Amino acid sequence: MITLSKLAKIFHTKDGDVRAVDDIDLTIDKGEIFGVIGYSGAGKSTLIRMLNMLEAPTSGEVDVAGRPMHSLSKGKLREARQEIGMIFQHFNLLWSRTVAENIAFPLEIKGVSKQDQKKRVDELIQLVGLDGRGGSYPSQLSGGQKQRVGIARALANDPKVLLCDEATSALDPKTTDSILDLLVDINAKLGLTIVLITHEMHVIRKICHRVAVMEAGKIVEQGDVLDIFRRPKQAMTKEFVKQVTEPEETEEALNHLLDREGIGHVLQLTFVGGDTQRPLITDVVRKFDVDISILQGKISQTQHGSYGSLFVSMNGESATVQQAVAYIREQEVEVEVIHGG
């Protein structure tokens, strides 16, 4: 659906050239939710804005839904843009228009008849769950509702691709989740390809199928979300994965524990996929003569199953502990002995 080849964007500034996007090759498949994560300044915003040519690339090619975006004439580019919806961090609604009029805006641009506009707007209002708010002005809505209007507006012309530029970064956690649920819902219902950029691993975990990690204009790592969570390779990726899998202050709390006398073995168990449902700890305690106490833990849901990590301390005979660890490994749970091994 989307192919980027040798895509680059160089900004010329007083302090020299900045390679915001540095020779990126990327393929995004039809119907997938693809996330790009990176800290601010990584170039992810420039990258997504080049998908609909809001930012013109310095070099390279951008193909979206079979159109070479980088080489279209102005008129053709406008047509192509009507097939690419976009939502924004700050919603970018017209305050002078009601919810219904905002959603009708792209239809007006396309020249859809008034009658069809009304019909389509009603459908969209229903789809994003804003029934009864069509006559309200954006200033009367909450942030989450504003983003729903933004989504409805982006979907008005039945786009093939939806671009989300930090779409949940201005929302509180609860509202973020409801907007993410809506995006998943739309992805499933309409088979829409969604590309989103974010700095929150939570967003990637919750809705993305695949993810690319960006640093200094380059994609340093990419793959299926679960694989990335399971085996992050780059330091940057590990940092992002930690955001979700490790409870805050884990390191501090653990260091504190490790200083204690007689703590025994401290293990980090990493669960991937459906394994989190099984009573693993109970199994181990029944089978082996060890004591287990849980130090810290966090389990998260991803689009492909559960993912989480559990920190436990295990006390017992050294050999028994080894056997227990081997047993846990057999259950396809990754074990890292971080102390006492």
Next chain:
Amino acid sequence: MDNVLIQAAFLGDVNWDNMWNATVETLYMSVVALLFTFLFGIVLGLLLFLTDRKQLWENKAAHFVIGAYVNIFRSIPFIILIVLLIPFTRSIVGTFLGPSAALPALIIGAAPFYARMVEIALREIDKGVIEASKAMGATNGQIIRKVLLPESMPALVSGITVTAIALVSYTAMAGVIGAGGLGDLAFRDGFQRNNPEITLTATVIILVIVFALQFIGDMITNKIDKR
């Protein structure tokens, strides 16, 4: 005797027919000039905004020329502008006397003043909204008609209110060189013939006009501002 004095002080020789005609002339000059000022000001303001850096029609030369025109005509004191424009006025209106003859100077003086306010109003628009419209595939014309003008409308209206009030006082100055209207009446019949009550009455009427304009302007601004 006392009666006469009081009469002279409060009613004097106010000729209400003249006063009425002068009021109509002032209103005529203000309203017609205002309409043209609104049109030219919006066009000039849009051009100023759109030709600026990183805007839709970025064009350094055009921006410089329009900016220079606006700055020059906004800076010339109005009374001097009228005199400077006498040959121009004569060539298009045929005379430089009477209310219609005041119009070119009023419009040329007020449009640049309003254009700057239009430019400021347009700058206040959230850039993200313009970007979103581009992302939806809007043409520049659609962006101007459907985004720039509606989104800046409250500021455009409060700007035109300020300009209208300035125009009313410009018409009074234009009166001094023979344009007619309340300014003319107050100066010739009131000041030069020593009838202070005429000056006073003309002043009160001008104040009423100004307050009415401000009231209407504020009302419309409040009604259309949905932020």
